[in-house]
Amino acid sequence: SLYEQICTYCPLGYSSFNRVCLQCEVENCIHCSQKTTICDECRIGTYLYNNTCYQTCPDGTYPNGKICSPCLDECSLCSNGKSCLSCKPGLSLFEKRCIDTCPDGMAPVDGICKNCLVKDCKLCNSNDLSECFECNPTTYLKKWYDGKYECVEPDCGPEFYLEGKKCYNCLPNCHECKDPDSCLVCNGTKVLYDNRCEEDTCPQGYAEKD
Helix, strand or coil: CEECCEECCCCCCEEEECCEEEECCCCCEEEECCCCCCEEEECCCCEEECCEEECCCCCCEEEECCEEEECCCCEEECCCCCCCCEECCCCEEECCEEECCCCCCEEEECCEEEECCCCCEEEEECCEEEEEEEECCCCEEEECCCCCEEEECCCCCCCEEEECCEEEECCCCEEECCECCECCEECCCCEEECCEEEECCCCCCCCCCC
16 A cells, blocks of 8 residues: 555554555554444554543443453443443342342442341441441341340340330330330339339339239
8 A cells, every 4th residue: 555655564553445554543443444433443552442542441331352342231340241340220239149138137338238237137227337227027126225226036135125127225224124115124223113114113103913
């Protein structure tokens, strides 16, 4: 082909059109075909994608030899065509794939499914993984006085009563109860009077009974 009035092979960045070397118009392109605005191959260190030579493949694609290949549809970033590094909005990363809803025992945090911090917790707060909303079927949700959550079995234990699948606090100083308004057994030296544990001794006119 003719280049600078000499018949020779076209140099990098040029291609032969009608036996005349013309410069490719796509930046960093070393070979173009059909016309100078369509690139076939990019310089080493750059990757071809959508007729553009990129130093870094755009989001949603990954370097694959000399070109950028598309990620899976749900990925925003990937390193190959079979798995994801991050997900598109509304999806969460789990085992290198993007899913709508995290599995039981996990919650989405910044687009990644992360384990709940409470043992046997089925559903927890994405903003605080130590806050449990629901436990696995064989356990009951219990919230301690200090705000700590726990999934317990086979029952709620002292100072709590079971309602549905959740453990609730008994009245103050109550060791055992079945509902929020009355007590069955008091803690320590407190005595039971009128379904409540309020005094260390019975009121006048009453005697303590074991």
